[in-house]
Amino acid sequence: MEDKMQVLIDGAERDLLHTYNRYQIVLDKGEGVSLYDINGKRYLDFASGIGVFALGYGVKEYNDALKAQIDKLIHTSNLFYNLPAIDAARKLKRASGMDRVFFTNSGAEAVEGALKAARKYAFLGDGRTDHEIIAMEHSFHGRTFGALSVTGKAAYREPFEPMIGHVKFAQLNDLDSVMAQLSDKTCAIILETVQGEGGIYPVEEGFIKAIRQLCDERDILLILDEIQCGMGRSGYMYAWQKYGVKPDIMTSAKALGCGVPVGAFMMTEKVASSSLVAGDHGTTYGGNPLACAAVSKVLDLFESEHIIDNVKLVAPYLEEKLDTLAAKHDCVKGRRGLGLMQGLVLDRPAAPVIKAALDRGLILISAGSDIIRFVPPLVISKDDVDEMISILDESLSL
Ligand SMILES: *Cc1c(COP(=O)(O)O)cnc(C)c1O
Numbered sequence: 001m002e003d004k005m006q007v008l009i010d011g012a013e014r015d016l017l018h019t020y021n022r023y024q025i026v027l028d029k030g031e032g033v034s035l036y037d038i039n040g041k042r043y044l045d046f047a048s049g050i051g052v053f054a055l056g057y058g059v060k061e062y063n064d065a066l067k068a069q070i071d072k073l074i075h076t077s078n079l080f081y082n083l084p085a086i087d088a089a090r091k092l093k094r095a096s097g098m099d100r101v102f103f104t105n106s107g108a109e110a111v112e113g114a115l116k117a118a119r120k121y122a123f124l125g126d127g128r129t130d131h132e133i134i135a136m137e138h139s140f141h142g143r144t145f146g147a148l149s150v151t152g153k154a155a156y157r158e159p160f161e162p163m164i165g166h167v168k169f170a171q172l173n174d175l176d177s178v179m180a181q182l183s184d185k186t187c188a189i190i191l192e193t194v195q196g197e198g199g200i201y202p203v204e205e206g207f208i209k210a211i212r213q214l215c216d217e218r219d220i221l222l223i224l225d226e227i228q229c230g231m232g233r234s235g236y237m238y239a240w241q242k243y244g245v246k247p248d249i250m251t252s253a254k255a256l257g258c259g260v261p262v263g264a265f266m267m268t269e270k271v272a273s274s275s276l277v278a279g280d281h282g283t284t285y286g287g288n289p290l291a292c293a294a295v296s297k298v299l300d301l302f303e304s305e306h307i308i309d310n311v312k313l314v315a316p317y318l319e320e321k322l323d324t325l326a327a328k329h330d331c332v333k334g335r336r337g338l339g340l341m342q343g344l345v346l347d348r349p350a351a352p353v354i355k356a357a358l359d360r361g362l363i364l365i366s367a368g369s370d371i372i373r374f375v376p377p378l379v380i381s382k383d384d385v386d387e388m389i390s391i392l393d394e395s396l397s398l
Contacts, residue, residue, distance in 0.1 A: 030057025069293035084292035098266035103287030107253030108142025122187030131187035138198030193239035196228035200343030231255035
């Protein structure tokens with residue numbers, strides 16, 4: 001008998017552009033922290049669609065809110081106001097402490113908007129058009145040209161040069177390396193509060209505080225990219241809240257809509273009142289009623305389901321179990337991360353371990369070639385951690 005799943009995969013490989021090395025399974029449905037392929041095989045999900053599905057799958061209240069909005073109104077364009085966007089913006093301001101919100105369709109698009117706002121702010125300040133942005137090595141901000149231009153992995157950028165230009169790179173947690181790139185043209189410093197794709201590197205408190213001070217002294221804007229580490233994953237709604245360092249501009253996406261494509265960039269009133277104005281920026285879909293109904297309901301559920309309390313409860317347990325595993329296996333060099341965003345550093349490629357785990361019903365992803373990344377739904381329990389650890393233990397022993 002021909003394998004139905006393989007037939008589908010072969011078809012996909014003929015039709016889709018080859019830009020991904022996909023896991024060789026076709027997913028069909030999700031429930032809680034489990035995913036099922038089309039043959040009904042269950043997988044424990046420790047990836048949540050790359051840090052997106054924070055609430056777990058099949059949450060009735062969330063699904064019902066989307067269904068109700070579909071029946072009412074899906075799209076309006078930004079020529080009009082719509083109720084879910086008004087609602088979502090108010091709630092997102094409260095959750096973030098920022099003053100103004102612009103909704104986008106993706107994370108990369110949020111980064112684009114953040115960069116444009118920063119350049120406009122600087123332009124209005126001194127009328128120059130040669131402003132520079134400092135970004136970090138190992139950073140990841142997305143695949144569009146602006147976002148790619150501040151992404152600290154040369155291999156991602158090189159084939160697509162020239163980038164937007166006037167971008168300098170420094171090392172995360174190394175103030176001297178930032179000072180070395182600083183000039184009177186610097187208008188913004190952009191970084192992820194916890195670097196994700198680049199290998200799960202949390203920012204150090206001393207570094208982020210020094211960067212904040214530097215920005216204040218020189219009227220440079222601090223842009224924090226919280227697309228992956230934000231939305232409760234760190235144990236705080238946004239990871240910068242842990243350090244008491246507030247950005248001038250920040251980005252959010254991934255878990256913001258829990259699966260409905262939506263992102264946002266937000267700013268303080270200081271930036272908003274002196275940067276983008278009508279005609280400077282726009283999007284056809286961004287902030288549409290369906291996407292914003294998702295954001296609005298996600299933010300409600302974060303409160304009513306005490307999502308961040310669960311992160312605070314389970315994350316230390318996950319850390320402890322990963323540390324035990326690291327001590328047991330010679331091939332594991334260590335662990336780093338914040339909250340439910342963790343990385344296990346191997347002395348070898350992570351791919352075979354991830355493949356072995358997948359065969360045993362556990363979905364894991366990597367961050368770089370030799371780091372196993374853990375970005376589970378934020379509703380996982382200690383029992384889920386135990387199940388994950390037992391499969392990973394076996395997969396590391398092969
Ligand atoms: C995923 C990610 C992005 C890009 O988001 P997309 O929705 O894929 O465009 C940007 N920044 C960070 C930190 C991310 O993790």
